[in-house]
Amino acid sequence: MSLGAPLGLLALGALAPLALVYWLRRRQPPRLVSAAFLWRSPSHRAEAGPRLERFSRELSFLFEALAVVAAALFLADAQCGAASASSHLVVVVDGSLSLRARGPDGVEAAQRLRDGVRALADERRAAWLTIVESGLVPQVLAGPRKDASGALAALDRWSPGRPRHALGPAVTLAREVAGELDAPVFVFTDGPGGDVASLPSGTSVRSVGVRLDNVAFVSAQRLDGDTGAVLTLGVVSFSRASRTVELQVCDDTGRLLESVRLALEPGVPAVARIASTAAGPLRASLPDDALPEDGVVTLWPARERPVESRIQGGLDPGAERAIRAALAAFSGQRPVDVGTPRADGGDGASAGTATAGEAQLHAPVLVIGDRGSGARVQVGARGSLTSYLGPFFTRREHPVLDDVNFEGVVWTAGDAPPGRPLVRAGKATLVSEESDGTLHLNVALRRSNVQRSEAWPVLWANVARLVRGEAPGFSARNPTLGARVAVTVPRRDETGDPPRWSLREASGHARPLLGTGPLPLPPLEHAGRLELLRNDRSVDFVEISSVDAVESDLRSRGDLSSELAGAGAAAPRAVAEPSSSDRGASRSWWLVWAMLALLLADAWWLGRPARGHT
Amino acid sequence: MTLALDAPAVARAAAGLVLRLPRVAHRGRLGEVRAASIGSAMELHDFREYQPGDDVRHLDWNAVARTGQLVLRVRHDEVSPRVEVLVDGSRSMAASAEKAARAREVALWLCTLAAQGGLEPTLLLLDAAPRRGGSAQARRLLESAPFEGRAGLQEALRQAPPLRTCGVRLVVSDWLFEAEPGALAAQLARGAAALALVQLADPEDLVPTCSGGLRLVDLETGEAVERFVTAAVLGEYRSRLAAHLEGWRAAARRVQASFLPATADEPLERLARGPLAPLVEAGR
Numbered sequence: 001m002s003l004g005a006p007l008g009l010l011a012l013g014a015l016a017p018l019a020l021v022y023w024l025r026r027r028q029p030p031r032l033v034s035a036a037f038l039w040r041s042p043s044h045r046a047e048a049g050p051r052l053e054r055f056s057r058e059l060s061f062l063f064e065a066l067a068v069v070a071a072a073l074f075l076a077d078a079q080c081g082a083a084s085a086s087s088h089l090v091v092v093v094d095g096s097l098s099l100r101a102r103g104p105d106g107v108e109a110a111q112r113l114r115d116g117v118r119a120l121a122d123e124r125r126a127a128w129l130t131i132v133e134s135g136l137v138p139q140v141l142a143g144p145r146k147d148a149s150g151a152l153a154a155l156d157r158w159s160p161g162r163p164r165h166a167l168g169p170a171v172t173l174a175r176e177v178a179g180e181l182d183a184p185v186f187v188f189t190d191g192p193g194g195d196v197a198s199l200p201s202g203t204s205v206r207s208v209g210v211r212l213d214n215v216a217f218v219s220a221q222r223l224d225g226d227t228g229a230v231l232t233l234g235v236v237s238f239s240r241a242s243r244t245v246e247l248q249v250c251d252d253t254g255r256l257l258e259s260v261r262l263a264l265e266p267g268v269p270a271v272a273r274i275a276s277t278a279a280g281p282l283r284a285s286l287p288d289d290a291l292p293e294d295g296v297v298t299l300w301p302a303r304e305r306p307v308e309s310r311i312q313g314g315l316d317p318g319a320e321r322a323i324r325a326a327l328a329a330f331s332g333q334r335p336v337d338v339g340t341p342r343a344d345g346g347d348g349a350s351a352g353t354a355t356a357g358e359a360q361l362h363a364p365v366l367v368i369g370d371r372g373s374g375a376r377v378q379v380g381a382r383g384s385l386t387s388y389l390g391p392f393f394t395r396r397e398h399p400v401l402d403d404v405n406f407e408g409v410v411w412t413a414g415d416a417p418p419g420r421p422l423v424r425a426g427k428a429t430l431v432s433e434e435s436d437g438t439l440h441l442n443v444a445l446r447r448s449n450v451q452r453s454e455a456w457p458v459l460w461a462n463v464a465r466l467v468r469g470e471a472p473g474f475s476a477r478n479p480t481l482g483a484r485v486a487v488t489v490p491r492r493d494e495t496g497d498p499p500r501w502s503l504r505e506a507s508g509h510a511r512p513l514l515g516t517g518p519l520p521l522p523p524l525e526h527a528g529r530l531e532l533l534r535n536d537r538s539v540d541f542v543e544i545s546s547v548d549a550v551e552s553d554l555r556s557r558g559d560l561s562s563e564l565a566g567a568g569a570a571a572p573r574a575v576a577e578p579s580s581s582d583r584g585a586s587r588s589w590w591l592v593w594a595m596l597a598l599l600l601a602d603a604w605w606l607g608r609p610a611r612g613h614t
Numbered sequence: 615m616t617l618a619l620d621a622p623a624v625a626r627a628a629a630g631l632v633l634r635l636p637r638v639a640h641r642g643r644l645g646e647v648r649a650a651s652i653g654s655a656m657e658l659h660d661f662r663e664y665q666p667g668d669d670v671r672h673l674d675w676n677a678v679a680r681t682g683q684l685v686l687r688v689r690h691d692e693v694s695p696r697v698e699v700l701v702d703g704s705r706s707m708a709a710s711a712e713k714a715a716r717a718r719e720v721a722l723w724l725c726t727l728a729a730q731g732g733l734e735p736t737l738l739l740l741d742a743a744p745r746r747g748g749s750a751q752a753r754r755l756l757e758s759a760p761f762e763g764r765a766g767l768q769e770a771l772r773q774a775p776p777l778r779t780c781g782v783r784l785v786v787s788d789w790l791f792e793a794e795p796g797a798l799a800a801q802l803a804r805g806a807a808a809l810a811l812v813q814l815a816d817p818e819d820l821v822p823t824c825s826g827g828l829r830l831v832d833l834e835t836g837e838a839v840e841r842f843v844t845a846a847v848l849g850e851y852r853s854r855l856a857a858h859l860e861g862w863r864a865a866a867r868r869v870q871a872s873f874l875p876a877t878a879d880e881p882l883e884r885l886a887r888g889p890l891a892p893l894v895e896a897g898r
Contacts, residue, residue, distance in 0.1 A: 034706035034819045035790035036832035038854045039839045039847075 008075030014068045022061050063602035067595045074591035088145055089126035090178045091117055092170045094189035095133040097481065097527075097551035099160035101190070101291045103210045109190045109557075110160050112208040116188055117155060120206075121148050130178040131155055134170035134189075135162040136482065136523045144177045161293065162525045163482030164550040166195040171203055191557035209557030213239035215286055216294035216552035218269060220545060222478060224302040228277035231299060233284055235272060237264035238553040245286055247272055252280045281543075293527065294552045297545040299478045305364060305471055307464045312369035319379050322451035323368055326460035364471035366464060371417065376437065377463060381414030381444040388413065388425035395422050399469075400431075400439065400462045404455045412447035437470070437491050439463065472501070472532060473540035475518065480547035482523050487532055487540075491516040504531045504538075619718040619757050620882070627723050627886040632731035632897040633697060633782060635808065662688045696736060696780035697728035698806070699752075701759065702787030703741025703770065705833040706819075708761035709788075713816040716878040717786055718756040720814060720890070723882060724784050725752040730897055736778070740767060744774035764834050766791035768798050779805040784893070786812045790819060790858070791834070795865035802871070809871035810893055811862065817879050820855065822848060 033039065099110040121129060129151035130143030141158055142151035167187055175181050184202050190209025199205065219234035237243045242265050249258040258274045276282055279301060286295035309327050311320055369375030371382055392406040401422060411430055417440030419432035432440045445451050475486040489501045501513040503521075506528025513519060513532075524530070527546040532539045661677055664670075664684030677685035701707075701721045708714040721737065728735035729749040737752040739745045742762045747755045763770055767787055777783070783806035803809045822843075830839045841847055859875065866873040876889040886894065 030829040030831035030838060031824060032709065032833050033822075033830050034709045034788055034816065034833055035855075035858075036830055036835065036837045036839050037792050038790070038851055038858065039830050039841055041841070041850070 006076055008077060009072050011072035011075050012068065014072075015065055018061070018064055018068060060602050060605050063598045063605065067598040067602070070591045070595035070598065074588060074595070078588055078591065087125060087127040088130070088178065088180075088183070089121055089124060089128070089148075090130045090132075090174050090180070090183050090185045091120070092132050092134055092138075092167065092174050092185055092187045093117070093141070093155070093158070093160075094167065094187070095135045095138075095158075095160045095162040095525075096164060096190075097161050097293060097546055097548055098190050098209065098291065098554060098557065100293055101209070101212055101214070101554050101557070103212065103290075109209050110158075113188045113190075114152075114155050114158075116206060116208050117186075118152055120186060121152065130174060132170050132174040132177065133158065133160075133162075134165060134167050135525050136165045137525065138170035138173045140173070140177055144179060161481075161527055161546065163480075163523065163548045168195050168199055171199055207558050209554070211556070211558055212290040212554040213237075213243075214290045214294070214552055214554045215239065215243060215245050215264065216291065216549070217284070217286065217297050217545070217547050218549040218552065220284065220297040220299060220478065220480070220547055222282070222299035222301065228275060228279075229282060229299075229301060231272075231274045231276065231282060231284060233272045233274070233297070234269050235262055235264065235286065236269045236549060236552070237266055238555050239264075239266050240555070241266065247274075248285050249274050249276065250283045250285070251276075251278045252283070254283075257282070290554055291552060293546040294548070297478075297547060298543050300543055302477055303473065303540075305468050305473075307364050307366050307468050309366045309368065309464075312367065312373050312375050314370040314373060315368070315379065316370075316445060319445040319451075322445055322456065323379065323460070326451075326457045327464070329457045329461070364467045366467045371440070371442075374438075376467065377439045377441065378417070379441045379443065379445075381412065381442050383415035385412050385414050385444050385447060386428060387411070387447060388428060388430070390425065392430065393424045394431075398422050398433070399466050400433070400459065402458075402462050404458050404462065406450075406453070406455050408449075409453050409455060410447075410449045412444045413442040414444065415442075417442045469518075472534065474530075474532065474542045476542060478545065479524055479542055480545050481525065481527060481551075482548060483544075484520065484523055485542060486518045486520045487513065488518045489513055489516045499534050500536070502533045502536070504533055506530070506544075618715055619722060619753070620715065621722070621753065623882050624719050624722045624726060627719075627882045628726040628730060630897050631727055631886070631894040633724070633727040633733060634893055634895040635731075635782060661685045696778060696782075697724075697733045698736050698738060698778065698780045698783045699724045699728070700738045700740060700777075700783065700785040700787075700802075701756070702763075702767050702785070703739050703744075703759060703761055704763040704766065704787075704791070705761055706788055706790055707814070709819060709833060710816045710878065713788070713814065713819075713878040714759075714761055716876075716880075716882065716885075717761075717814050718759060719882045720812060720876070720885065721786050722753055722756050723886065724786070724812075724893070725749050727894060728782070733781070736780070738774060738777075740770035740774050744770065746775060764836075766793055766834065768793045768801075771798075771801065777802075777805055781807045782810070783808070784810045784812060786814060788815045788819060789813045789862050790815065795861045796868060799862070799865035799869045799871060803869035809866075809869060811866050811871055811873045812890065812893075813859070813862070813873065813875040814878055815875065817877055820877065822851060 093113055099108070099113060101109050103109070103112075117129075117131070120126075126148055128143075128145040129148050130145060131141040131151055131154065132143075133139050133141050142154040146154070167189065171185050171187065174185050175183055182202060184204060187196075187199065187203055187205045189196065189205065189207055191207050196205055215235065215237045217233060218236045219232070221232045223230045223232070231249065233247065235245070235247065237245070242263065244261055244263045247260045247262055248256055249260075250256050257276050257278060260272050260274065262270050262272060264270055274284070281298050281300045283296065283298045285297075289295065311323060315323070366377065367375040368377045368379065371378045371380035388411045390406065390409070392409070392411070394401050394404070394406070396402075406423070411425060413425070413428050413430050416429040417432045419434035419438065419440055421429040421432050423429075423431035428442075430442050432442070434440070443450060450456055470488060470490050472488055472490055475488070476483065479485050487503070502510045503513055504510040505526060507526070510533065524542075524544045527544045529541050529543055531541040661674060662685070664673060664686045668686050672687050674685045674687045677683075699721055701717065707717050725735040725737055726749075735749045735752065737747050737749075737755055739747075739755055739759055740763065741759060742764065745755055765773070767785075767789075768791075771777070783802060785802055789811065799809075799811070802811070825843045825848075827842045828840070830841060831837070859873075863873045872892060874889050874892060876885050880888070
């Protein structure tokens with residue numbers, strides 16, 4: 001139940017004098033009689049002495065009290081059920097990027113949306129609002145049942161920018177959050193498209209979009225090589241006529257590096273390839289138009305993640321030489337560091353300093369040592385040695401064993417190492433992996449020839465790749481809106497304190513990361529920088545660009561009629577808009593009838609002396 | 615204005631009348647003989663139990679030796695039966711000023727009749743503070759009777775001095791209280807040769823004229839009953855009242871007493887000639 005005019009409840013104050021009247025009547029001078037026992041009806045218990053009698057007129061008092069309550073509720077404009085719902089507005093706002101488009105008057109569609117919601121709330125005298133923003137993952141902007149002023153303030157702070165998505169899930173969420181599964185939902189979007197025509201019944205769709213021309217990037221990639229970077233940019237003109245636009249590429253200082261004029265036919269993608277020797281981030285831009293956000297992309301260079309290898313002391317000299325030779329075969333390897341591990345830890349992730357605007361890439365570290373040394377890869381054999389010629393049984397699905405061919409290998413192994421076997425010869429475990437990722441190469445290289453086989457460098461390349469992949473960071477560098485990326489949190493951390501990993505969005509909001517290894521993230525729904533933080537210090541980042549061809553197409557925004565007319569039976573039924581005459585009718589007049597009925601009942605009850613009730 | 619006690623009216627009502635005494639001697643225990651007539655003869659009439667205050671010279675030592683108890687020779691001139699007038703001093707007797715006045719007048723009238731017949735009346739006012747007096751004090755006691763008693767007659771008797779053996783016991787009350795009529799009547803009859811229960815009720819007690827929603831409070835117990843008084847309710851009241859009074863009549867019959875109802879709105883003289891006439895006879 002809701003109260004449209006709570007002050008009307010002041011009428012409940014009439015209960016006080018009503019009760020007072022009844023109380024005083026009980027205390028009126030009684031009529032003294034010589035024998036009260038002769039007046040008792042058979043239902044009265046015969047008790048001697050004075051006693052407090054209950055109101056014999058309590059039914060009349062009840063009638064009158066209920067009439068007062070009914071009158072108070074009517075004056076307070078009490079509403080129940082469907083009528084109550086009218087004071088609670090459930091709104092879904094389209095959170096897609098196209099709502100940032102500016103019309104000829106310079107006003108964003110998002111601002112028109114805010115004005116539309118506010119007008120609707122005023123029109124329907126909504127006391128509470130539930131506002132849900134649509135997206136790949138809809139979210140509640142205000143509510144459930146937040147007071148109108150607070151909800152509209154939250155809407156004022158809202159800024160759209162999500163990739164293309166369906167509106168249906170947001171409508172469902174809105175109803176569930178509002179607690180009214182059949183409540184009418186008002187959807188504010190900027191035009192047809194998506195699933196507008198298939199929204200559930202009881203949905204009223206309002207468009208705040210306008211038809212606009214727009215030129216946008218529809219794809220952006222960067223490939224870094226020895227000679228520099230190559231940008232591959234896709235551009236489409238979502239206009240009604242051919243256009244020629246200038247594409248500019250600048251470095252991070254804003255210095256113009258390249259300028260290309262593109263002749264664009266409406267709807268026909270044009271691809272621009274631009275090479276640059278600049279090593280840092282490159283910013284490509286198109287002229288500002290209706291939606292400037294999709295005309296700017298910043299492409300960062302690929303992540304250089306050489307693996308730092310460290311060989312601990314204690315290894316057999318022959319084994320050490322073999323390992324060095326294998327590691328030296330890969331480019332990007334830092335010089336092998338012979339000696340004890342660094343005192344500050346294994347991966348060096350905590351050694352880098354990160355400012356707010358710059359991320360340090362922490363080199364992954366591969367520590368190699370003797371068996372039992374605690375290194376990431378432990379090489380050596382203990383106990384009784386046995387040579388194996390094969391066959392070797394391997395777990396091919398393990399990345400360490402990709403393309404490793406043990407044909408012709410003589411492998412001399414000792415006692416079985418700990419962990420899950422990855423390579424076996426008979427019952428002997430030749431290579432194993434512990435749960436923390438420690439690899440054991442159970443091999444006595446003096447009596448083996450594996451280091452001279454083609455399997456040896458491939459094995460070490462796989463190990464390096466595995467270690468590189470375990471380095472903290474994102475799987476992509478320059479994702480676009482809606483892209484799915486993964487973030488890796490290392491399983492092993494050589495520092496003393498357990499690290500806290502978190503993600504920080506462009507808005508500044510940070511959320512913790514739980515788990516280790518490659519963690520898939522939800523589709524990226526907000527442009528800008530997304531940072532990976534370790535103990536609140538930036539480790540890696542991605543720059544999400546507002547590239548979404550569907551959202552950049554503003555040519556069909558605004559008019560919903562064709563969409564709804566063409567959908568036929570699948571079109572959402574618009575909720576009946578309240579007319580001016582309905583405003584007065586929305587009062588609960590049944591309360592008035594109830595009050596009159598109670599008063600009539602009271603009059604009848606009191607006016608029954610002819611029938612002599614007791 | 616109703617006088618608290620109209621003494622002249624009492625005198626007029628008592629003129630030429632005496633209390634009627636029982637014709638048949640009633641033998642009680644140990645010679646509680648009621649004389650059929652009074653006189654001044656000296657012949658021995660009977661024996662009775664010694665009571666404190668009696669002259670010890672009248673003890674019959676032979677009877678004492680025979681029975682071991684103190685027995686007094688009752689001389690004829692001593693066989694002058696006492697008259698005990700009990701007046702219900704409860705608050706219901708003052709339900710109206712008229713009812714209170716009539717109660718006082720009837721009580722005084724009875725005492726006057728007794729005195730006029732040469733009897734020794736004793737007035738026992740069963741009020742909140744029971745008081746007893748002879749014929750000389752009767753008027754004063756009655757004039758000052760407050761009728762403040764909150765206990766019923768039975769309870770008042772328990773608190774009052776014990777009733778004396780007497781020839782005639784007259785009880786003036788409205789009998790509108792909850793009690794076991796048989797037990798109370800037997801108690802009142804004990805030690806009395808004759809018993810008369812005089813009911814003095816207000817017209818409103820007998821035929822209430824109220825109506826509507828009322829809170830009815832008992833004058834004595836304070837019990838409150840809320841009723842919406844209608845004709846049916848009044849009929850129920852009258853039925854219950856009739857049954858109640860019939861109970862007292864039956865109880866009186868069982869103890870060979872008379873139950874004499876009277877209404878307080880009639881003057882004493884009319885009562886004397888009407889409902890209370892069985893109590894009196896022409897004086898000699």
